[in-house]
Amino acid sequence: MAWIEKRGKKFRVIYDVGTPENRERRVASFDTPEEAGQFKKKIEYELSIGTYIDITKMTVAEYFDHWIRLHGDKLEPMTLSSYEHQIRNHIKPNLGEHKLAKLSPMHLQDYYAKQLQEGRIDKLKMELLKAERKKKDKIQKRIDNFITPGLSPTSVNYQHRIIHKALKQAVKWQMVARNVADAVEPPARVKATIDYLQKGQLNTFLGCIKTFSDYHVILTAVLTGMRQGELLGLRWSDIDLDAGLIYVRQQLQYLPSKGFFFKPPKQHSNRTIPMPLPINAVFRKIAKEQDKLKNLYDKKYKDMNLIFCEPDGSPMAGTALTKRFQKLLKANSLPKIRFHSLRHTFATMARVAGVRVEDIQDLLGHADIST
Template identity: 30%
Template sequence: MTTTPRDTPASRRTRANGDGDGTVYQRKDGRWEAAGYVLAPGDTRKRVRVYGSSRTEALAKLTEKIAASNRGVPIVTAQGSLAVYLTYWLENVAVHHLHETTHTRYTAVVAQYLIPGLGRKKLAKLTAKDVRTWLNALRTVCQCCARGTDTRRSPQAQASRRPRCCAIGKCCRKRLSPLTLAYIHSVLKSALEHAVREEEIPRNVARNVRTGTPRPRRFNPLTSDEARQFLTAAQQHRHAALFELALRTGLRKGELLGLRWEDLDLNTGTATIRHTLQRTNGSGLTTLPTKTISSERRIALPASCVASLRAHRARQAKERQQADTNGIGSGYVFARPDGRPIEPATLTRHFNALLRHAHLRPIRFHDLRHSTATLLLEQGVELVVIKELLGHAHIGVTATVYAHVRLRLQRQAIDLLNHTLSVMPEPTAEPDDGDDPPLCAAPVR
């Protein structure tokens, strides 16, 4: 007769001192199981079970769930829908581990794609086939028609922009890019991975679905001639020091705007990158930690940047005196005349205007960072040095992003080797005076 956990001896199915409101016992397979009641969605109580290799481990997991329940955090179980779990994950888990900007993007992905496509599925019954079918639909369906973007536009927007899709019954065939699909897939994998860690599901089915490696996003770095033209045009701009620092060091836009004078040592010519300035939905324009731990770094400043920063600081002090701002926001290196930080969107407008003034092709501000790395690679600078300058987490990131540059350098090296091997030196004929003995093979022992 098959035994169940209730058939186990009482000595193995007891509640010892310190077990609280839970029951801890050892299963027939040797693992320990702990069960107790916690708060569930809808202000209800639900019995949950956790497992561990020892009594202490199982009890610790149950205690953690009960403690979270006592704080008012509902415990989502695998029997609930994926939509309920994703909402719980965003509000109680991801919010504590992600930057605010990243959490905002995750929330948008969940609301626009995951919940409409898979939200009704039970978390415990979600399969890899469900995920694959949903991703294939995202890949082939026009997103404008699927979400009714064209028909939901306000009358003012429709007046300024002619309807071109579902509003007139003609599909515009707007498809998601492979990079966007990969990002949506990664958000789902992150959510399900946490469900596995909490032992709500046995495995992460999203990891069993292969979407392929998308091609890196193409960018348009400046050539060496265009870079010199850009720097010449920027000399008369109020933010000349910012544009020069961006092109010569490859700092991100947020890192430039978040830079403070206390982060600079102009005597030694170094800068310490600690913060980034971002606009978020919840906090507005705020200073955040760097993108990754590796992004927090110390870099060397070119001599030309040190000179331009000194001139910029002197001009900034005169602006503060004229504006009489009483030191508002005076810590920022690049700020508005009143000392307040610069909006990232405002900097983008200044940058685009400078490109038009310099008669250069339109590029993104982030392409200045790519221009720095590309020009350094073409000058033969080692990849590890560029990785440290840009603040990449791994050298593989640098190698992947700039693979096309390395390929071009390889082509140049191969062509140089081919030229060397093709031009063979002509042998010099020396007159034989007959004095040297004839060549013969020496025996080898």
């Protein structure tokens, strides 16, 4: 059991650890009652399920497990999944065995240098160590085939921000005296190249893919600048064909642990945009096609009111759409770009057509037309 008492301007959490025969009293001091309450909740939970670990003995791996479990409910699902991936595949395998109290700036600096050199093959190297002899050659070949085994400076900088955030909380919980990540110089983030299709490339591409099933969603991306998640989350209730308007209200996302789910667009991205006439015609055509598919699938049709979906009405996976999109680019001898680059293509065409930057920002739902 733990309790809080006010001592001067500080709030102290007092708790007992150890066995009934060998109890030790511990005290942690905080500046605010909220911080004290959060620490009290953490300690009581760990003591109740038997996972409390003496801070002096806690490893970096154990701390990150505790931190992500207690901090995870404050993160967006996609962000949480990304953090878990970085912790599981990179941070814990490389830093996990260090004692949290002994973690130094040099440990982090060496880690970042290693990630720049071979971060892409971290997971494969772990598999190689655990693999049976007959599988080792296959894994080694995969490692040898990596042209650039190191992670980009931007990716390593992202890992640094996760580590810094986790250690900042450790300081608040008085588990360490300082945030050693403050004393490290992480690789600088590299500004991403803005890729887009030139007008001639775009016209050729659209002309060649008219008979493909993804033509409609690709054309809509080009002519509206909507994000992939916004397109795949677009419902019939989000458009007004007579008024020629599109209401961007949600986006579709997917996590292996959660499946498909909908969430509001990115901050300040709820918006109403004009529906280009070709897209109005596309939507009317899709509506007729869906009516036929509903009759074909009958009770097996999964009607989620989505405009862009699989033939049976179920949500369309963004990763699969991107792969098909890039295959179409390759088949037409065009450079490999991300699906998101169609948004940049829209912004570039609008700018060339003389549309004001402020108006483009409104249409894209973002303060920066390059994102």
